[in-house]
Amino acid sequence: MLSSSDLNFSSFFPWTLGRWPSIAVSSVTVVFLALLCFRFWAFTVKPWLRPDEPRELPYWIPYFGHALEFVNNGQSLTTRARIYFKNRREPFALTLGGEKLYFLTSPDDVQTFYKNTTSLKFESVVYDLGIMFGVSKQAMDRAYEKPESEAEDVVSRALGTRNSRLKCLADLNKEFWKMQLHPGEHYLELQDVFLEQIQHRLGFAGIPPTSVRAESAEEKTVSLLELLQRVLVEAALTAFFGAVLLESEPSIVQDFLDFDDENWKLWYKWPNADQMFAAKGRMAKAIERYLGLPNEQRSDASFIIKTFITSQRALDTSDEDLAKILCMLVFVMNTNTYKASFWALAFLLQDKDFVSQIKDETTNAFSDSGTLDSQYLAESCPRLSSLVNEVLRFCSASSSMRVTSTPTIINAKLIPANSRVMVPTHELHFNDAVFGSLTSQFLPDRFLGKDNLEKSPSFRPFGGGITHCPGRFIAAQEVKMVVAILLRNYDLDVIGETSVPELETKKPTTGIMGPKGEGDILLRLLRKGECM
Numbered sequence: 001m002l003s004s005s006d007l008n009f010s011s012f013f014p015w016t017l018g019r020w021p022s023i024a025v026s027s028v029t030v031v032f033l034a035l036l037c038f039r040f041w042a043f044t045v046k047p048w049l050r051p052d053e054p055r056e057l058p059y060w061i062p063y064f065g066h067a068l069e070f071v072n073n074g075q076s077l078t079t080r081a082r083i084y085f086k087n088r089r090e091p092f093a094l095t096l097g098g099e100k101l102y103f104l105t106s107p108d109d110v111q112t113f114y115k116n117t118t119s120l121k122f123e124s125v126v127y128d129l130g131i132m133f134g135v136s137k138q139a140m141d142r143a144y145e146k147p148e149s150e151a152e153d154v155v156s157r158a159l160g161t162r163n164s165r166l167k168c169l170a171d172l173n174k175e176f177w178k179m180q181l182h183p184g185e186h187y188l189e190l191q192d193v194f195l196e197q198i199q200h201r202l203g204f205a206g207i208p209p210t211s212v213r214a215e216s217a218e219e220k221t222v223s224l225l226e227l228l229q230r231v232l233v234e235a236a237l238t239a240f241f242g243a244v245l246l247e248s249e250p251s252i253v254q255d256f257l258d259f260d261d262e263n264w265k266l267w268y269k270w271p272n273a274d275q276m277f278a279a280k281g282r283m284a285k286a287i288e289r290y291l292g293l294p295n296e297q298r299s300d301a302s303f304i305i306k307t308f309i310t311s312q313r314a315l316d317t318s319d320e321d322l323a324k325i326l327c328m329l330v331f332v333m334n335t336n337t338y339k340a341s342f343w344a345l346a347f348l349l350q351d352k353d354f355v356s357q358i359k360d361e362t363t364n365a366f367s368d369s370g371t372l373d374s375q376y377l378a379e380s381c382p383r384l385s386s387l388v389n390e391v392l393r394f395c396s397a398s399s400s401m402r403v404t405s406t407p408t409i410i411n412a413k414l415i416p417a418n419s420r421v422m423v424p425t426h427e428l429h430f431n432d433a434v435f436g437s438l439t440s441q442f443l444p445d446r447f448l449g450k451d452n453l454e455k456s457p458s459f460r461p462f463g464g465g466i467t468h469c470p471g472r473f474i475a476a477q478e479v480k481m482v483v484a485i486l487l488r489n490y491d492l493d494v495i496g497e498t499s500v501p502e503l504e505t506k507k508p509t510t511g512i513m514g515p516k517g518e519g520d521i522l523l524r525l526l527r528k529g530e531c532m
Protein backbone atom coordinates (compact mmCIF):
# COMPACT_ATOMS: atom_id res chain seq x y z
CA MET A 1 0.00 0.00 0.00
CA LEU A 2 1.17 3.49 -0.82
CA SER A 3 1.80 5.86 2.04
CA SER A 4 0.74 9.46 1.70
CA SER A 5 4.37 10.55 1.44
CA ASP A 6 4.73 8.42 -1.71
CA LEU A 7 1.82 10.22 -3.33
CA ASN A 8 3.72 13.31 -4.26
CA PHE A 9 4.12 15.29 -7.47
CA SER A 10 7.00 13.05 -8.63
CA SER A 11 4.77 9.93 -8.48
CA PHE A 12 2.61 11.38 -11.23
CA PHE A 13 5.33 13.25 -13.15
CA PRO A 14 8.36 10.94 -12.81
CA TRP A 15 10.56 13.07 -15.09
CA THR A 16 10.69 15.68 -12.36
CA LEU A 17 12.18 13.12 -9.94
CA GLY A 18 15.24 14.58 -8.23
CA ARG A 19 14.94 17.87 -10.09
CA TRP A 20 12.73 19.69 -7.58
CA PRO A 21 15.34 22.03 -6.14
CA SER A 22 16.51 23.14 -9.58
CA ILE A 23 12.91 23.70 -10.81
CA ALA A 24 12.16 25.78 -7.73
CA VAL A 25 15.33 27.81 -8.19
CA SER A 26 14.58 28.36 -11.90
CA SER A 27 10.98 29.42 -11.17
CA VAL A 28 12.10 31.93 -8.58
CA THR A 29 14.76 33.22 -10.97
CA VAL A 30 12.23 33.61 -13.81
CA VAL A 31 9.76 35.46 -11.57
CA PHE A 32 12.54 37.66 -10.20
CA LEU A 33 13.82 38.51 -13.69
CA ALA A 34 10.27 39.27 -14.86
CA LEU A 35 9.75 41.62 -11.92
CA LEU A 36 13.14 43.22 -12.53
CA CYS A 37 12.19 43.85 -16.18
CA PHE A 38 8.83 45.26 -15.06
CA ARG A 39 10.54 47.62 -12.59
CA PHE A 40 13.13 48.72 -15.11
CA TRP A 41 10.44 49.41 -17.71
CA ALA A 42 7.92 51.06 -15.37
CA PHE A 43 10.22 53.20 -13.22
CA THR A 44 13.29 53.87 -15.39
CA VAL A 45 12.40 53.66 -19.10
CA LYS A 46 8.81 54.95 -18.98
CA PRO A 47 9.59 58.09 -16.92
CA TRP A 48 12.43 58.84 -19.34
CA LEU A 49 10.10 58.43 -22.35
CA ARG A 50 7.30 60.44 -20.73
CA PRO A 51 8.90 63.17 -18.62
CA ASP A 52 5.64 65.15 -18.51
CA GLU A 53 3.91 62.48 -16.40
CA PRO A 54 4.17 62.55 -12.59
CA ARG A 55 6.82 60.13 -11.34
CA GLU A 56 5.58 57.04 -9.60
CA LEU A 57 7.00 55.52 -6.40
CA PRO A 58 8.54 52.17 -7.50
CA TYR A 59 7.00 48.92 -6.30
CA TRP A 60 7.57 45.22 -6.90
CA ILE A 61 4.16 43.63 -7.27
CA PRO A 62 2.23 44.84 -10.31
CA TYR A 63 -1.42 45.79 -9.74
CA PHE A 64 -1.19 45.81 -5.90
CA GLY A 65 1.58 48.38 -5.79
CA HIS A 66 1.59 50.08 -2.39
CA ALA A 67 -1.99 49.13 -1.43
CA LEU A 68 -1.09 47.26 1.76
CA GLU A 69 1.34 49.91 2.96
CA PHE A 70 -1.26 52.63 2.27
CA VAL A 71 -3.98 50.92 4.30
CA ASN A 72 -1.51 50.16 7.06
CA ASN A 73 -0.13 53.69 7.32
CA GLY A 74 -1.00 56.08 4.49
CA GLN A 75 0.75 59.00 6.17
CA SER A 76 4.16 57.36 6.35
CA LEU A 77 3.79 56.14 2.75
CA THR A 78 3.16 59.64 1.34
CA THR A 79 6.02 61.01 3.44
CA ARG A 80 8.29 58.22 2.14
CA ALA A 81 7.29 59.05 -1.45
CA ARG A 82 7.95 62.77 -0.94
CA ILE A 83 11.39 62.06 0.49
CA TYR A 84 12.12 59.45 -2.24
CA PHE A 85 11.59 62.20 -4.82
CA LYS A 86 14.17 64.33 -3.00
CA ASN A 87 11.54 66.47 -1.30
CA ARG A 88 11.11 68.46 -4.52
CA ARG A 89 7.35 68.46 -3.87
CA GLU A 90 6.45 67.80 -7.51
CA PRO A 91 3.22 65.85 -8.18
CA PHE A 92 3.84 62.11 -7.76
CA ALA A 93 1.78 58.95 -8.17
CA LEU A 94 1.15 55.82 -6.11
CA THR A 95 -0.41 52.62 -7.42
CA LEU A 96 -2.94 51.23 -4.96
CA GLY A 97 -4.71 48.02 -5.94
CA GLY A 98 -4.84 48.62 -9.69
CA GLU A 99 -5.53 52.35 -9.46
CA LYS A 100 -2.96 55.09 -9.92
CA LEU A 101 -3.57 57.98 -7.52
CA TYR A 102 -1.88 61.37 -7.84
CA PHE A 103 -0.59 63.37 -4.87
CA LEU A 104 0.14 67.08 -4.55
CA THR A 105 2.33 68.39 -1.74
CA SER A 106 3.62 71.82 -2.78
CA PRO A 107 1.74 74.95 -1.62
CA ASP A 108 1.46 76.27 -5.22
CA ASP A 109 0.08 73.01 -6.59
CA VAL A 110 -2.40 72.85 -3.74
CA GLN A 111 -3.65 76.34 -4.56
CA THR A 112 -4.05 75.34 -8.21
CA PHE A 113 -5.92 72.23 -7.06
CA TYR A 114 -8.44 74.16 -4.97
CA LYS A 115 -8.96 76.87 -7.62
CA ASN A 116 -9.52 74.49 -10.52
CA THR A 117 -13.24 73.74 -10.60
CA THR A 118 -13.39 73.09 -14.33
CA SER A 119 -11.42 69.87 -14.69
CA LEU A 120 -11.08 68.82 -11.03
CA LYS A 121 -14.48 67.59 -9.88
CA PHE A 122 -15.88 66.60 -6.53
CA GLU A 123 -19.50 65.61 -7.33
CA SER A 124 -18.74 61.95 -7.88
CA VAL A 125 -16.94 61.77 -4.51
CA VAL A 126 -20.04 62.99 -2.62
CA TYR A 127 -22.26 60.75 -4.72
CA ASP A 128 -20.14 57.68 -3.87
CA LEU A 129 -20.13 58.71 -0.21
CA GLY A 130 -23.94 58.72 -0.16
CA ILE A 131 -24.08 55.28 -1.75
CA MET A 132 -21.51 53.98 0.76
CA PHE A 133 -23.69 55.35 3.56
CA GLY A 134 -26.48 53.17 2.20
CA VAL A 135 -28.59 55.90 0.55
CA SER A 136 -30.45 54.45 -2.47
CA LYS A 137 -29.16 55.25 -5.95
CA GLN A 138 -32.59 56.64 -6.82
CA ALA A 139 -32.44 59.20 -3.98
CA MET A 140 -28.87 60.21 -4.84
CA ASP A 141 -29.74 60.57 -8.55
CA ARG A 142 -32.69 62.81 -7.73
CA ALA A 143 -30.49 65.07 -5.60
CA TYR A 144 -28.19 65.54 -8.62
CA GLU A 145 -30.98 66.18 -11.15
CA LYS A 146 -31.35 69.83 -12.17
CA PRO A 147 -34.93 71.09 -12.43
CA GLU A 148 -35.77 71.95 -16.04
CA SER A 149 -37.76 75.08 -15.20
CA GLU A 150 -38.79 77.14 -12.18
CA ALA A 151 -42.23 75.54 -12.41
CA GLU A 152 -40.66 72.10 -11.96
CA ASP A 153 -38.41 73.19 -9.12
CA VAL A 154 -40.27 71.42 -6.31
CA VAL A 155 -37.45 72.00 -3.82
CA SER A 156 -37.52 75.80 -4.02
CA ARG A 157 -41.32 75.80 -3.91
CA ALA A 158 -41.28 73.70 -0.74
CA LEU A 159 -38.65 75.94 0.85
CA GLY A 160 -40.24 79.18 -0.34
CA THR A 161 -36.95 80.30 -1.96
CA ARG A 162 -35.79 81.19 -5.49
CA ASN A 163 -33.34 79.14 -7.52
CA SER A 164 -32.93 81.22 -10.67
CA ARG A 165 -29.89 79.24 -11.84
CA LEU A 166 -31.88 76.00 -11.48
CA LYS A 167 -29.27 74.25 -9.36
CA CYS A 168 -29.74 70.66 -8.28
CA LEU A 169 -30.32 69.93 -4.58
CA ALA A 170 -26.76 68.61 -4.11
CA ASP A 171 -25.43 72.04 -5.15
CA LEU A 172 -28.04 73.93 -3.13
CA ASN A 173 -27.00 71.95 -0.05
CA LYS A 174 -23.59 73.66 -0.14
CA GLU A 175 -25.35 77.03 0.06
CA PHE A 176 -27.58 75.84 2.90
CA TRP A 177 -24.50 74.73 4.86
CA LYS A 178 -22.92 78.16 4.42
CA MET A 179 -26.14 79.89 5.48
CA GLN A 180 -26.10 77.78 8.64
CA LEU A 181 -22.42 77.78 9.51
CA HIS A 182 -20.83 80.93 8.15
CA PRO A 183 -21.09 83.79 10.63
CA GLY A 184 -24.58 85.30 10.39
CA GLU A 185 -28.01 84.96 11.96
CA HIS A 186 -28.33 81.16 11.80
CA TYR A 187 -24.75 80.71 12.95
CA LEU A 188 -25.25 82.90 16.01
CA GLU A 189 -28.43 81.03 16.99
CA LEU A 190 -26.57 77.75 16.73
CA GLN A 191 -23.56 79.04 18.66
CA ASP A 192 -25.85 80.14 21.51
CA VAL A 193 -27.34 76.66 21.86
CA PHE A 194 -23.86 75.11 21.72
CA LEU A 195 -22.69 77.42 24.47
CA GLU A 196 -25.70 76.70 26.67
CA GLN A 197 -25.30 72.95 26.16
CA ILE A 198 -21.55 72.87 26.76
CA GLN A 199 -21.84 75.14 29.79
CA HIS A 200 -24.53 72.91 31.29
CA ARG A 201 -22.58 69.69 30.69
CA LEU A 202 -19.35 71.12 32.08
CA GLY A 203 -21.03 72.35 35.25
CA PHE A 204 -20.31 70.11 38.25
CA ALA A 205 -23.82 68.58 38.27
CA GLY A 206 -23.95 68.23 34.49
CA ILE A 207 -20.73 66.21 33.99
CA PRO A 208 -21.84 63.16 31.96
CA PRO A 209 -21.93 60.26 34.48
CA THR A 210 -20.44 57.71 32.04
CA SER A 211 -17.19 59.70 31.97
CA VAL A 212 -16.83 59.81 35.79
CA ARG A 213 -14.37 57.37 37.36
CA ALA A 214 -14.50 58.64 40.97
CA GLU A 215 -16.25 61.48 42.76
CA SER A 216 -16.76 63.31 46.04
CA ALA A 217 -18.70 66.44 47.04
CA GLU A 218 -16.02 68.77 45.62
CA GLU A 219 -14.27 66.82 42.87
CA LYS A 220 -14.78 64.36 40.04
CA THR A 221 -12.17 62.25 38.30
CA VAL A 222 -13.05 61.76 34.66
CA SER A 223 -11.80 60.12 31.49
CA LEU A 224 -10.98 63.21 29.43
CA LEU A 225 -11.79 61.48 26.16
CA GLU A 226 -15.17 60.20 27.32
CA LEU A 227 -16.03 63.55 28.89
CA LEU A 228 -15.39 65.40 25.64
CA GLN A 229 -17.11 62.78 23.49
CA ARG A 230 -20.26 62.99 25.57
CA VAL A 231 -20.29 66.76 26.07
CA LEU A 232 -19.66 67.67 22.45
CA VAL A 233 -21.71 64.98 20.70
CA GLU A 234 -24.69 65.65 22.99
CA ALA A 235 -24.30 69.41 22.52
CA ALA A 236 -24.13 69.07 18.72
CA LEU A 237 -27.08 66.69 18.45
CA THR A 238 -29.19 69.05 20.58
CA ALA A 239 -28.06 72.19 18.76
CA PHE A 240 -28.74 70.72 15.30
CA PHE A 241 -31.70 68.36 15.83
CA GLY A 242 -33.43 70.03 18.81
CA ALA A 243 -33.90 68.59 22.29
CA VAL A 244 -36.27 65.80 21.28
CA LEU A 245 -33.64 63.64 19.57
CA LEU A 246 -31.64 62.97 22.75
CA GLU A 247 -34.76 62.77 24.87
CA SER A 248 -36.32 60.09 22.68
CA GLU A 249 -33.15 58.37 21.42
CA PRO A 250 -30.46 58.68 24.12
CA SER A 251 -28.47 55.69 22.85
CA ILE A 252 -27.74 57.47 19.55
CA VAL A 253 -24.65 59.02 21.20
CA GLN A 254 -23.07 55.63 21.87
CA ASP A 255 -24.19 54.38 18.44
CA PHE A 256 -22.41 57.31 16.82
CA LEU A 257 -19.26 56.72 18.90
CA ASP A 258 -19.24 53.00 18.00
CA PHE A 259 -19.61 53.90 14.34
CA ASP A 260 -16.98 56.63 14.57
CA ASP A 261 -14.46 54.24 16.09
CA GLU A 262 -14.47 52.16 12.92
CA ASN A 263 -15.82 54.55 10.28
CA TRP A 264 -12.72 54.07 8.13
CA LYS A 265 -13.91 50.52 7.37
CA LEU A 266 -16.79 52.05 5.45
CA TRP A 267 -14.55 54.13 3.15
CA TYR A 268 -12.13 51.22 2.65
CA LYS A 269 -14.95 48.70 2.05
CA TRP A 270 -13.29 46.57 4.75
CA PRO A 271 -14.56 42.98 4.80
CA ASN A 272 -14.80 42.48 8.56
CA ALA A 273 -17.01 45.42 9.52
CA ASP A 274 -20.17 43.99 11.10
CA GLN A 275 -19.96 46.12 14.25
CA MET A 276 -19.49 49.34 12.28
CA PHE A 277 -22.49 48.54 10.05
CA ALA A 278 -24.60 47.55 13.04
CA ALA A 279 -23.84 50.87 14.79
CA LYS A 280 -24.57 52.81 11.61
CA GLY A 281 -27.85 50.91 11.22
CA ARG A 282 -28.93 51.71 14.81
CA MET A 283 -28.09 55.37 14.29
CA ALA A 284 -30.14 55.49 11.07
CA LYS A 285 -33.14 53.77 12.70
CA ALA A 286 -33.06 56.28 15.59
CA ILE A 287 -33.12 59.16 13.11
CA GLU A 288 -35.90 57.51 11.13
CA ARG A 289 -38.02 57.39 14.29
CA TYR A 290 -37.13 61.07 14.90
CA LEU A 291 -38.40 61.85 11.39
CA GLY A 292 -41.66 60.12 12.25
CA LEU A 293 -42.36 62.61 15.08
CA PRO A 294 -44.80 65.45 14.45
CA ASN A 295 -43.10 68.62 13.14
CA GLU A 296 -44.02 70.59 16.30
CA GLN A 297 -41.73 68.34 18.35
CA ARG A 298 -38.84 69.34 16.11
CA SER A 299 -39.59 73.07 16.14
CA ASP A 300 -36.27 73.85 17.90
CA ALA A 301 -34.20 72.02 15.25
CA SER A 302 -31.60 74.09 13.40
CA PHE A 303 -32.09 75.73 10.02
CA ILE A 304 -29.96 73.10 8.24
CA ILE A 305 -31.86 70.09 9.59
CA LYS A 306 -35.24 71.62 8.82
CA THR A 307 -34.03 72.54 5.34
CA PHE A 308 -32.67 69.04 4.64
CA ILE A 309 -35.96 67.48 5.75
CA THR A 310 -38.17 69.81 3.70
CA SER A 311 -36.03 69.71 0.56
CA GLN A 312 -35.52 65.94 0.50
CA ARG A 313 -39.18 65.27 1.16
CA ALA A 314 -40.05 67.60 -1.72
CA LEU A 315 -38.08 65.19 -3.91
CA ASP A 316 -40.07 62.25 -2.47
CA THR A 317 -37.05 60.84 -0.66
CA SER A 318 -38.21 58.09 1.71
CA ASP A 319 -37.63 58.57 5.44
CA GLU A 320 -35.33 55.55 5.31
CA ASP A 321 -33.06 57.31 2.80
CA LEU A 322 -33.44 60.68 4.51
CA ALA A 323 -32.35 59.13 7.82
CA LYS A 324 -29.18 57.82 6.16
CA ILE A 325 -28.50 61.24 4.64
CA LEU A 326 -28.89 62.81 8.09
CA CYS A 327 -26.48 60.18 9.47
CA MET A 328 -23.83 61.70 7.21
CA LEU A 329 -24.57 65.06 8.82
CA VAL A 330 -24.24 63.53 12.29
CA PHE A 331 -20.89 62.18 11.18
CA VAL A 332 -19.41 65.45 9.81
CA MET A 333 -20.68 67.55 12.70
CA ASN A 334 -19.18 65.24 15.33
CA THR A 335 -16.23 63.19 14.17
CA ASN A 336 -13.51 65.82 14.54
CA THR A 337 -14.38 68.30 17.27
CA TYR A 338 -14.14 66.04 20.31
CA LYS A 339 -10.75 64.81 19.10
CA ALA A 340 -9.50 68.38 18.53
CA SER A 341 -10.68 69.37 22.02
CA PHE A 342 -9.00 66.31 23.52
CA TRP A 343 -5.62 67.21 22.01
CA ALA A 344 -5.99 70.89 22.92
CA LEU A 345 -6.40 69.95 26.58
CA ALA A 346 -3.90 67.08 26.49
CA PHE A 347 -1.12 69.36 25.19
CA LEU A 348 -2.19 72.38 27.22
CA LEU A 349 -2.10 70.49 30.51
CA GLN A 350 1.58 69.62 29.89
CA ASP A 351 2.60 73.21 30.25
CA LYS A 352 1.67 74.95 33.53
CA ASP A 353 2.81 78.37 32.29
CA PHE A 354 0.69 78.11 29.19
CA VAL A 355 -2.29 77.02 31.31
CA SER A 356 -2.04 80.14 33.45
CA GLN A 357 -1.54 82.39 30.40
CA ILE A 358 -4.67 80.97 28.76
CA LYS A 359 -6.56 81.21 32.04
CA ASP A 360 -5.64 84.91 32.27
CA GLU A 361 -6.55 85.50 28.66
CA THR A 362 -9.94 83.78 28.84
CA THR A 363 -10.96 85.25 32.22
CA ASN A 364 -11.91 88.46 30.43
CA ALA A 365 -14.29 86.52 28.19
CA PHE A 366 -16.57 85.90 31.21
CA SER A 367 -18.83 88.50 32.79
CA ASP A 368 -18.95 88.77 36.59
CA SER A 369 -22.02 86.55 36.60
CA GLY A 370 -20.15 83.92 34.59
CA THR A 371 -21.67 84.49 31.14
CA LEU A 372 -19.25 83.68 28.35
CA ASP A 373 -18.91 86.27 25.57
CA SER A 374 -18.54 84.11 22.43
CA GLN A 375 -17.32 86.96 20.27
CA TYR A 376 -14.57 87.86 22.74
CA LEU A 377 -13.56 84.21 22.89
CA ALA A 378 -13.36 83.98 19.08
CA GLU A 379 -11.51 87.24 18.47
CA SER A 380 -9.61 88.35 21.55
CA CYS A 381 -7.85 85.26 22.89
CA PRO A 382 -4.76 84.93 20.63
CA ARG A 383 -3.00 82.29 22.74
CA LEU A 384 -6.04 80.07 22.75
CA SER A 385 -6.40 80.57 18.97
CA SER A 386 -2.76 79.62 18.52
CA LEU A 387 -3.25 76.48 20.61
CA VAL A 388 -6.27 75.43 18.52
CA ASN A 389 -4.42 76.09 15.25
CA GLU A 390 -1.42 74.07 16.41
CA VAL A 391 -3.74 71.19 17.29
CA LEU A 392 -5.25 71.43 13.80
CA ARG A 393 -1.78 71.49 12.23
CA PHE A 394 -0.29 68.70 14.30
CA CYS A 395 -3.20 66.27 14.54
CA SER A 396 -4.80 66.54 11.11
CA ALA A 397 -4.65 63.59 8.74
CA SER A 398 -7.35 64.46 6.23
CA SER A 399 -6.96 64.50 2.47
CA SER A 400 -8.87 66.54 -0.08
CA MET A 401 -9.78 64.63 -3.19
CA ARG A 402 -10.90 65.51 -6.71
CA VAL A 403 -11.42 63.49 -9.90
CA THR A 404 -10.08 64.83 -13.22
CA SER A 405 -12.82 65.20 -15.84
CA THR A 406 -10.26 65.88 -18.61
CA PRO A 407 -6.44 65.55 -18.79
CA THR A 408 -5.13 68.21 -16.39
CA ILE A 409 -1.73 69.86 -16.15
CA ILE A 410 -0.46 70.73 -12.68
CA ASN A 411 3.07 72.02 -12.20
CA ALA A 412 3.97 70.95 -15.78
CA LYS A 413 2.85 67.38 -15.10
CA LEU A 414 0.00 65.81 -17.02
CA ILE A 415 -2.62 63.94 -15.01
CA PRO A 416 -4.89 61.77 -17.17
CA ALA A 417 -8.70 62.10 -17.22
CA ASN A 418 -10.71 60.12 -14.64
CA SER A 419 -7.83 60.04 -12.15
CA ARG A 420 -8.12 60.69 -8.45
CA VAL A 421 -5.95 63.56 -7.23
CA MET A 422 -5.24 63.90 -3.52
CA VAL A 423 -3.85 66.60 -1.23
CA PRO A 424 -2.60 64.91 1.95
CA THR A 425 -2.79 67.58 4.67
CA HIS A 426 -0.08 65.94 6.74
CA GLU A 427 2.54 66.59 4.03
CA LEU A 428 1.64 70.29 3.98
CA HIS A 429 1.51 70.72 7.75
CA PHE A 430 4.97 69.30 8.34
CA ASN A 431 6.72 71.58 5.87
CA ASP A 432 9.60 73.29 7.72
CA ALA A 433 9.88 75.89 4.96
CA VAL A 434 6.41 77.17 5.87
CA PHE A 435 5.93 76.44 9.57
CA GLY A 436 9.52 76.91 10.72
CA SER A 437 11.84 74.24 11.99
CA LEU A 438 10.70 71.74 14.64
CA THR A 439 7.48 70.93 12.79
CA SER A 440 7.59 67.51 14.40
CA GLN A 441 7.15 69.20 17.81
CA PHE A 442 3.93 70.57 19.23
CA LEU A 443 4.51 74.27 19.95
CA PRO A 444 1.33 75.82 21.38
CA ASP A 445 2.36 79.38 20.50
CA ARG A 446 3.58 78.59 16.96
CA PHE A 447 0.76 80.68 15.48
CA LEU A 448 0.94 83.47 18.05
CA GLY A 449 1.37 86.89 16.38
CA LYS A 450 1.65 85.22 12.94
CA ASP A 451 -1.68 85.85 11.22
CA ASN A 452 -0.12 84.94 7.87
CA LEU A 453 0.56 81.41 9.02
CA GLU A 454 -3.12 80.71 9.60
CA LYS A 455 -3.87 82.06 6.12
CA SER A 456 -1.03 80.15 4.48
CA PRO A 457 -2.04 77.90 1.56
CA SER A 458 -0.14 75.16 3.39
CA PHE A 459 -2.42 75.29 6.44
CA ARG A 460 -5.34 73.14 5.35
CA PRO A 461 -7.01 71.40 8.30
CA PHE A 462 -10.37 72.29 6.77
CA GLY A 463 -9.48 71.62 3.12
CA GLY A 464 -10.26 74.41 0.66
CA GLY A 465 -11.98 75.55 -2.52
CA ILE A 466 -15.53 74.36 -3.16
CA THR A 467 -15.30 71.80 -0.36
CA HIS A 468 -13.79 74.13 2.26
CA CYS A 469 -15.29 72.89 5.54
CA PRO A 470 -18.21 75.19 6.39
CA GLY A 471 -18.04 73.98 10.01
CA ARG A 472 -14.64 75.55 10.66
CA PHE A 473 -15.98 78.51 12.66
CA ILE A 474 -18.23 76.54 14.99
CA ALA A 475 -15.61 73.78 15.34
CA ALA A 476 -12.94 76.22 16.57
CA GLN A 477 -15.49 77.83 18.89
CA GLU A 478 -16.47 74.48 20.40
CA VAL A 479 -12.85 73.72 21.28
CA LYS A 480 -12.34 77.20 22.72
CA MET A 481 -15.56 77.02 24.77
CA VAL A 482 -14.55 73.68 26.27
CA VAL A 483 -11.07 74.91 27.26
CA ALA A 484 -12.26 78.25 28.65
CA ILE A 485 -15.17 76.79 30.65
CA LEU A 486 -13.13 73.92 32.12
CA LEU A 487 -10.39 76.34 33.22
CA ARG A 488 -12.94 78.67 34.78
CA ASN A 489 -14.96 76.01 36.57
CA TYR A 490 -12.18 73.78 37.91
CA ASP A 491 -8.61 73.33 38.98
CA LEU A 492 -7.41 70.63 36.64
CA ASP A 493 -5.01 67.86 37.67
CA VAL A 494 -3.75 65.12 35.39
CA ILE A 495 -3.63 61.88 37.39
CA GLY A 496 -1.06 59.11 36.86
CA GLU A 497 0.55 58.94 33.41
CA THR A 498 1.12 62.62 32.64
CA SER A 499 2.53 62.47 29.11
CA VAL A 500 0.38 63.20 26.05
CA PRO A 501 -1.03 59.98 24.53
CA GLU A 502 0.29 58.97 21.14
CA LEU A 503 -1.61 59.89 17.98
CA GLU A 504 -3.21 57.00 16.10
CA THR A 505 -1.40 57.53 12.81
CA LYS A 506 -2.24 54.13 11.34
CA LYS A 507 -6.02 54.18 11.41
CA PRO A 508 -7.24 56.03 8.32
CA THR A 509 -9.20 59.15 9.26
CA THR A 510 -11.20 61.86 7.55
CA GLY A 511 -9.86 64.65 9.75
CA ILE A 512 -8.29 64.76 13.20
CA MET A 513 -6.52 61.64 14.45
CA GLY A 514 -7.70 60.06 17.67
CA PRO A 515 -5.44 58.75 20.44
CA LYS A 516 -3.69 55.43 19.80
CA GLY A 517 -5.13 52.29 21.40
CA GLU A 518 -6.59 53.01 24.82
CA GLY A 519 -4.78 56.37 25.00
CA ASP A 520 -6.62 58.75 27.33
CA ILE A 521 -6.06 61.15 30.21
CA LEU A 522 -7.45 60.72 33.70
CA LEU A 523 -8.35 64.19 34.87
CA ARG A 524 -9.32 65.43 38.31
CA LEU A 525 -11.81 68.31 38.23
CA LEU A 526 -11.58 70.17 41.51
CA ARG A 527 -14.59 72.44 41.83
CA LYS A 528 -13.81 76.15 42.20
CA GLY A 529 -15.86 78.73 44.08
CA GLU A 530 -17.07 80.45 40.95
CA CYS A 531 -18.43 77.26 39.39
CA MET A 532 -21.71 77.93 37.54
Ligand code: HEM
Binds near residue numbers: 174399462468471
Ligand atom coordinates in the same frame (compact mmCIF):
# COMPACT_ATOMS: atom_id res chain seq x y z
C1 HEM B 1 -12.05 70.24 14.02
C2 HEM B 1 -13.18 70.04 13.38
C3 HEM B 1 -13.30 69.82 11.89
C4 HEM B 1 -12.35 69.49 10.96
C5 HEM B 1 -10.87 69.28 11.18
C6 HEM B 1 -13.02 69.39 9.69
C7 HEM B 1 -12.39 69.09 8.50
C8 HEM B 1 -13.04 68.98 7.29
C9 HEM B 1 -12.39 68.63 6.06
C10 HEM B 1 -10.92 68.32 5.92
C11 HEM B 1 -13.33 68.62 5.09
C12 HEM B 1 -13.13 68.26 3.62
C13 HEM B 1 -12.55 69.42 2.88
C14 HEM B 1 -12.14 69.07 1.50
O1 HEM B 1 -12.42 67.99 0.98
O2 HEM B 1 -11.49 69.92 0.91
C15 HEM B 1 -14.59 68.98 5.70
C16 HEM B 1 -15.77 69.09 5.02
C17 HEM B 1 -16.96 69.36 5.62
N1 HEM B 1 -17.17 69.66 6.94
FE1 HEM B 1 -15.78 69.76 8.37
N2 HEM B 1 -14.36 69.66 9.85
C18 HEM B 1 -14.57 69.92 11.19
C19 HEM B 1 -15.77 70.23 11.78
C20 HEM B 1 -16.97 70.33 11.13
C21 HEM B 1 -18.22 70.63 11.75
C22 HEM B 1 -18.40 70.91 13.25
C23 HEM B 1 -19.18 70.62 10.77
C24 HEM B 1 -20.65 70.86 10.85
C25 HEM B 1 -21.27 71.27 11.90
C26 HEM B 1 -18.52 70.31 9.52
C27 HEM B 1 -19.14 70.21 8.29
C28 HEM B 1 -18.52 69.89 7.12
C29 HEM B 1 -19.21 69.73 5.84
C30 HEM B 1 -20.70 69.89 5.60
C31 HEM B 1 -18.24 69.41 4.90
C32 HEM B 1 -18.44 69.12 3.41
C33 HEM B 1 -18.21 70.38 2.62
C34 HEM B 1 -18.53 70.18 1.14
O3 HEM B 1 -18.10 69.22 0.54
O4 HEM B 1 -19.21 71.03 0.59
N3 HEM B 1 -17.18 70.14 9.79
N4 HEM B 1 -14.39 69.20 7.03
